[in-house]
Amino acid sequence: MHINGVEIEDTFAEAFGMWGSRLIVTGDDLGWARTAAEAATGFATSIIGCGCEAGTNDLASGEQTPDGRPGVAALVFTTSRKNMEAALLQRVGQAVMTCATSACYNGLAADEKVRIGGKLRYFGDGFQRSKLLDGRRLWRVPVMDGEFVVEESFGVARAVGGGNFFMMARSLSAALAAARAAVAAMRAVPGAIMPFPGGVVRSGSKISSRYKGQNVSSNTPYCPTLRGQEDSSLKEGENAVLEIVVDGLSEAAVAEAMRVGIAAACLPGVTRISAGNYGGSLGQFHFALRDLVST
Amino acid sequence: MGCIACAALVFDGASVTLTRKESSSIPVEADSICPDRFVGCGQTEIAELPAYYGRRKVTLGDLFEVDGYGADNVIVSGDLKAVKKIGQGMTHGRITVTGDVGPHLGASMSGGEIVAEGAAGDWVGAHMSGGRIVVKGDAGHFVGAAYSGETRGMRGGTIIVGGNAGREVGGRMRRGLIVVLGDTGEFAGAGMLAGSVFVGGRLGGRPGAGMKRGTIVAFGEAPELLPTFRYACSYRPVFLSCYLQSLAATGLVESSALPDGEFRLYVGDMNSGGRGEVLIRDQSE
Known part of the structure; x- marks a missing residue:
């Protein structure tokens, strides 16, 4: 299957069950709201090293913030409910509360909740x-600067983390153009975030290493500089690969x-779109690329 | 004075209509006019529910024409100025009073909604703990307040008064929201323990006297506060914007009736711990 001459490989992305929360962060203007939300979702690229994965999302069309001020949604994903409480306490406490004019509200209706404002309130002495x-x-x-308004509890619900696809390109500039276009389109989808810098990751990993104690290492089959030294998954003429990882509040998102x-992402200079998986045996969610693009 | 948007009442399914047979100034106690009491009752059973006409025990059927059945929607009409305790203790459903109504409307209610198209007497929503009361006209004294000898008044829910209200609005209230779009009498929020009182018109004298906690917001003219209140700052309270958004979403209060903006914050009453607050909107905006 091809789109605009770009091959869509017959493979699938393998994703995992996670827990998700959605915060609505507001400020006196959109700039301050975005600053607070981006600070709260910063350094949250990967569960492995950051404790959570997070990103910002525009509010849904027609969605009003509880205080009527400009706002941004921040989505946070963790591997457990307990980890979510720890992550939100840190991030709301250290990044949202500290940001001028901010307020933070629950943006996810869910049966399960974690107490965040109910604990941060003790800062009020x-x-x-x-x-x-x-x-x-x-x-x-x-x-x-007045008062920090924060909701007592935030909803936590089962979510999906680790959706992904790779863009193989003839040049880095072509890969970057494809990634930028893809991320711009994906940011308009409510309930989904791309946790890596700029929504894109270049340091894809494999779950093995030649070094003892190192669980993951560089995804060598996709590193163009290693062609000739290692078994390569790159085809002739492919000189750059970028990956986009997606977490969402639902499988549909x-x-x-x-x-x-x-x-x-199917732009000139891009040769293939592929995806990462573990043979389908680890993740609960499988996203077949050809099924996705044919819907 | 602001206004309450005249949202048309929509009734789904069955309703009961009670129409007062004659006008009289003799007090009627009609706490049996309550959706909870109508559950499972046909027209005849409803007509046999008890009421007091002065000190004489009568039935609803003696005083009202009863039409229809069902418990969710109750419509009461006729001369009700002397009819007390309509909707007292109700937990669900809806009561619509088509004109003026007497005291204790919705007292101790915990759920459902009462809409009075006209004015209401004293003690609207006294001791209520949930639900919503909308009085489109004026309300008497002690809206949402505590009865004499009781330590806590309203404990939850919302009361919206489209006109003016009398003395001691929210007296000793513990939780909930009272919105008066017009003026209030003296001692609004006196002895408040918590909760919120919003006044769109002129706030009467000595607001918050003896309040321990809670919030009184004056969107219009405000009197000089008691000397036991201290000025804290001028700011734009974000929490208040949340309330205004929520009220606007009900469609019952126009945003121009309770304008957001900069407020002067006073804390008090220092005689009672000083954790209460009176917010007065800066009229220069």
Whole structure:
């Protein structure tokens, strides 16, 4: 199968069950809201080294923030509910509360919840106040620019992490152009984020290493500089590979993000679109590339 | 004074209509006019529910024409100025009062909605713990307040008054929201323990006297506060924007009736711990 002359390989991306939360971060203007959300989702590229994966997402079309101010959604993914509580406490406490004019609300209706504002409120040193509005408890923590408003609890729900696809290209510039186009399209999908810098990862990994104690190492079959030294998965004329990893609040969100991303990435200079998997035996979710793009 | 958007009432399914047979100034106690009491009752059973006419025990059928059946939608019409306790203790359903109504409307209710198209007497929503009361006209004294001798008044829910309200709105309230789009009498929020009172018009004198916690917001004219309140700062409270968004979403309050903006924050009452707050909107904006 080809799109615009780009081969779509007959393979699938293998993704895993995770836990997801959605925060709505607001500020006096969109700039401050985005600053707070990006700070909270910074250094959250991979569960392995960061404890969570996170990214920002525009609000859904027509979605109002609880306080009516400009806002941005921040999606956070972890491997367990308990890890989510730890991650949100750190990130809301250190990155959102510290950001001028910010406020933080739950953006995910879910049965399971983790207490975040209910713990961060102690920063108020006894002067915190709460309001119960429409069944949601809001904490008002005194800070130097007024008050930091944070919701008592945040919803946590089962989610999907690790959707992915590779873009093989004749040149790095062609790979970058494809990646930029793909990420721009994928960012418009509600409930999905690309946790790596700029939404793109260049240091794809394999789960083995020649060094003791090192669990993962560079994805050598896809490194163009190693062609000739190692078994290569690259074809003749392929000189750069970039990967996009997708986490989503639902299987449908990941599938939709991959679909629009692949379609946007099929640009001149791109030779193939492929995906990473472990033979299908590890991940609960399989996203067949050809099925995605033919829907 | 602001206004309540006149959202048409939509009734699904069956409803009961009670129409007062005659006008009288003799007080009627009609706490049996309550969806909870109508559950499983036909027209005859509803007509046999008890009421007091003065000190005389009567039935609803003696005082009202009863039409229809079902518990979810109750419509009460006629001269109700002397009819007390409509919707007292209700937990679900909806009561619509087509004109003015007497005291204790929705007192101690915990769920459902009451809409009074006209004015209401004293003690609207006293001790209520949930649900919503909308009074499109004026309300009397002690809206959402605690009865004499009780330590806590309203504990939850929302009361919206489209007109003016009398003295001690939210007196000793513990939780919930009272919105008065018009003016209030003296001692709004007196002895408040928590909760919120929003006043769109002129806030009466001595607001928050003895309040321990809670929030009184004056969107319009405000009196000089008691000397036991201290000025803290001028700021734009984000939590208040959340309330205003929520109220706007109900379609019952126009955003111009309770405008957002910069507020002067006063904390008090220092005689009672000083954890309460009175926010007064900066009229220069």
